[in-house]
Amino acid sequence: MTKLALFPVLLAAGCVIAGLYGAVHDQISYTVSPDYFHAFKFLQFNVPVHLHNRVGAALVGWHATWWMGVFIGVPVLLIGLILPGWRMYLSHCLMAFVVVISTALVEELFRKVQEVASQSQWVLDGNAHTC
Numbered sequence: 001m002t003k004l005a006l007f008p009v010l011l012a013a014g015c016v017i018a019g020l021y022g023a024v025h026d027q028i029s030y031t032v033s034p035d036y037f038h039a040f041k042f043l044q045f046n047v048p049v050h051l052h053n054r055v056g057a058a059l060v061g062w063h064a065t066w067w068m069g070v071f072i073g074v075p076v077l078l079i080g081l082i083l084p085g086w087r088m089y090l091s092h093c094l095m096a097f098v099v100v101i102s103t104a105l106v107e108e109l110f111r112k113v114q115e116v117a118s119q120s121q122w123v124l125d126g127n128a129h130t131c
Contacts, residue, residue, distance in 0.1 A: 003089045007077055010093050014077075015069030017097055021104065022065025023058040030057035072100055 030037055037057055041047075045063050047056040080093045 003081055003083075003086050006086055006090055006093075007081075010077055010090070011070065011073045013069075014073030014097060015066050017101065018069035018072070019062040019066035021101060022061035022063075022068075024061070025108070026057045026061030026064070027054060029061075030054055073097075076100070 026037075026041075034057075037060065038052060041060045042052050042056055045060045047059055051059065076096045077093055080089050080096070083089045083092055
């Protein structure tokens with residue numbers, strides 16, 4: 001199997017991974033604010049009324065992010081072509097996808113913690129302080 005034959009397969013896998021990430025991410029967002037989806041996202045993505053629930057939120061997440069698999073996958077997979085052999089190409093490209101997903105998860109977690117901390121009040125010495 002040649003590396004060039006793996007390229008479209010890995011690119012499709014990158015799109016599926018990105019879409020699944022978006023679907024899971026929007027499940028968390030729907031938990032935090034279902035009103036946001038009902039007022040904006042379901043209309044924006046033309047989700048049928050009978051799917052205005054978690055399934056619809058997953059569809060919104062999928063449609064909003066699957067294309068990032070192309071945007072991120074093409075440069076990663078092209079650079080990976082310099083690796084010798086298809087096995088090394090496959091394993092390193094899959095590892096690169098894991099790095100991208102991990103980085104996105106850590107960034108999202110950091111951003112959420114920072115957002116919550118900025119809206120919180122801390123009680124120090126009996127006095128409330130806002131961050």
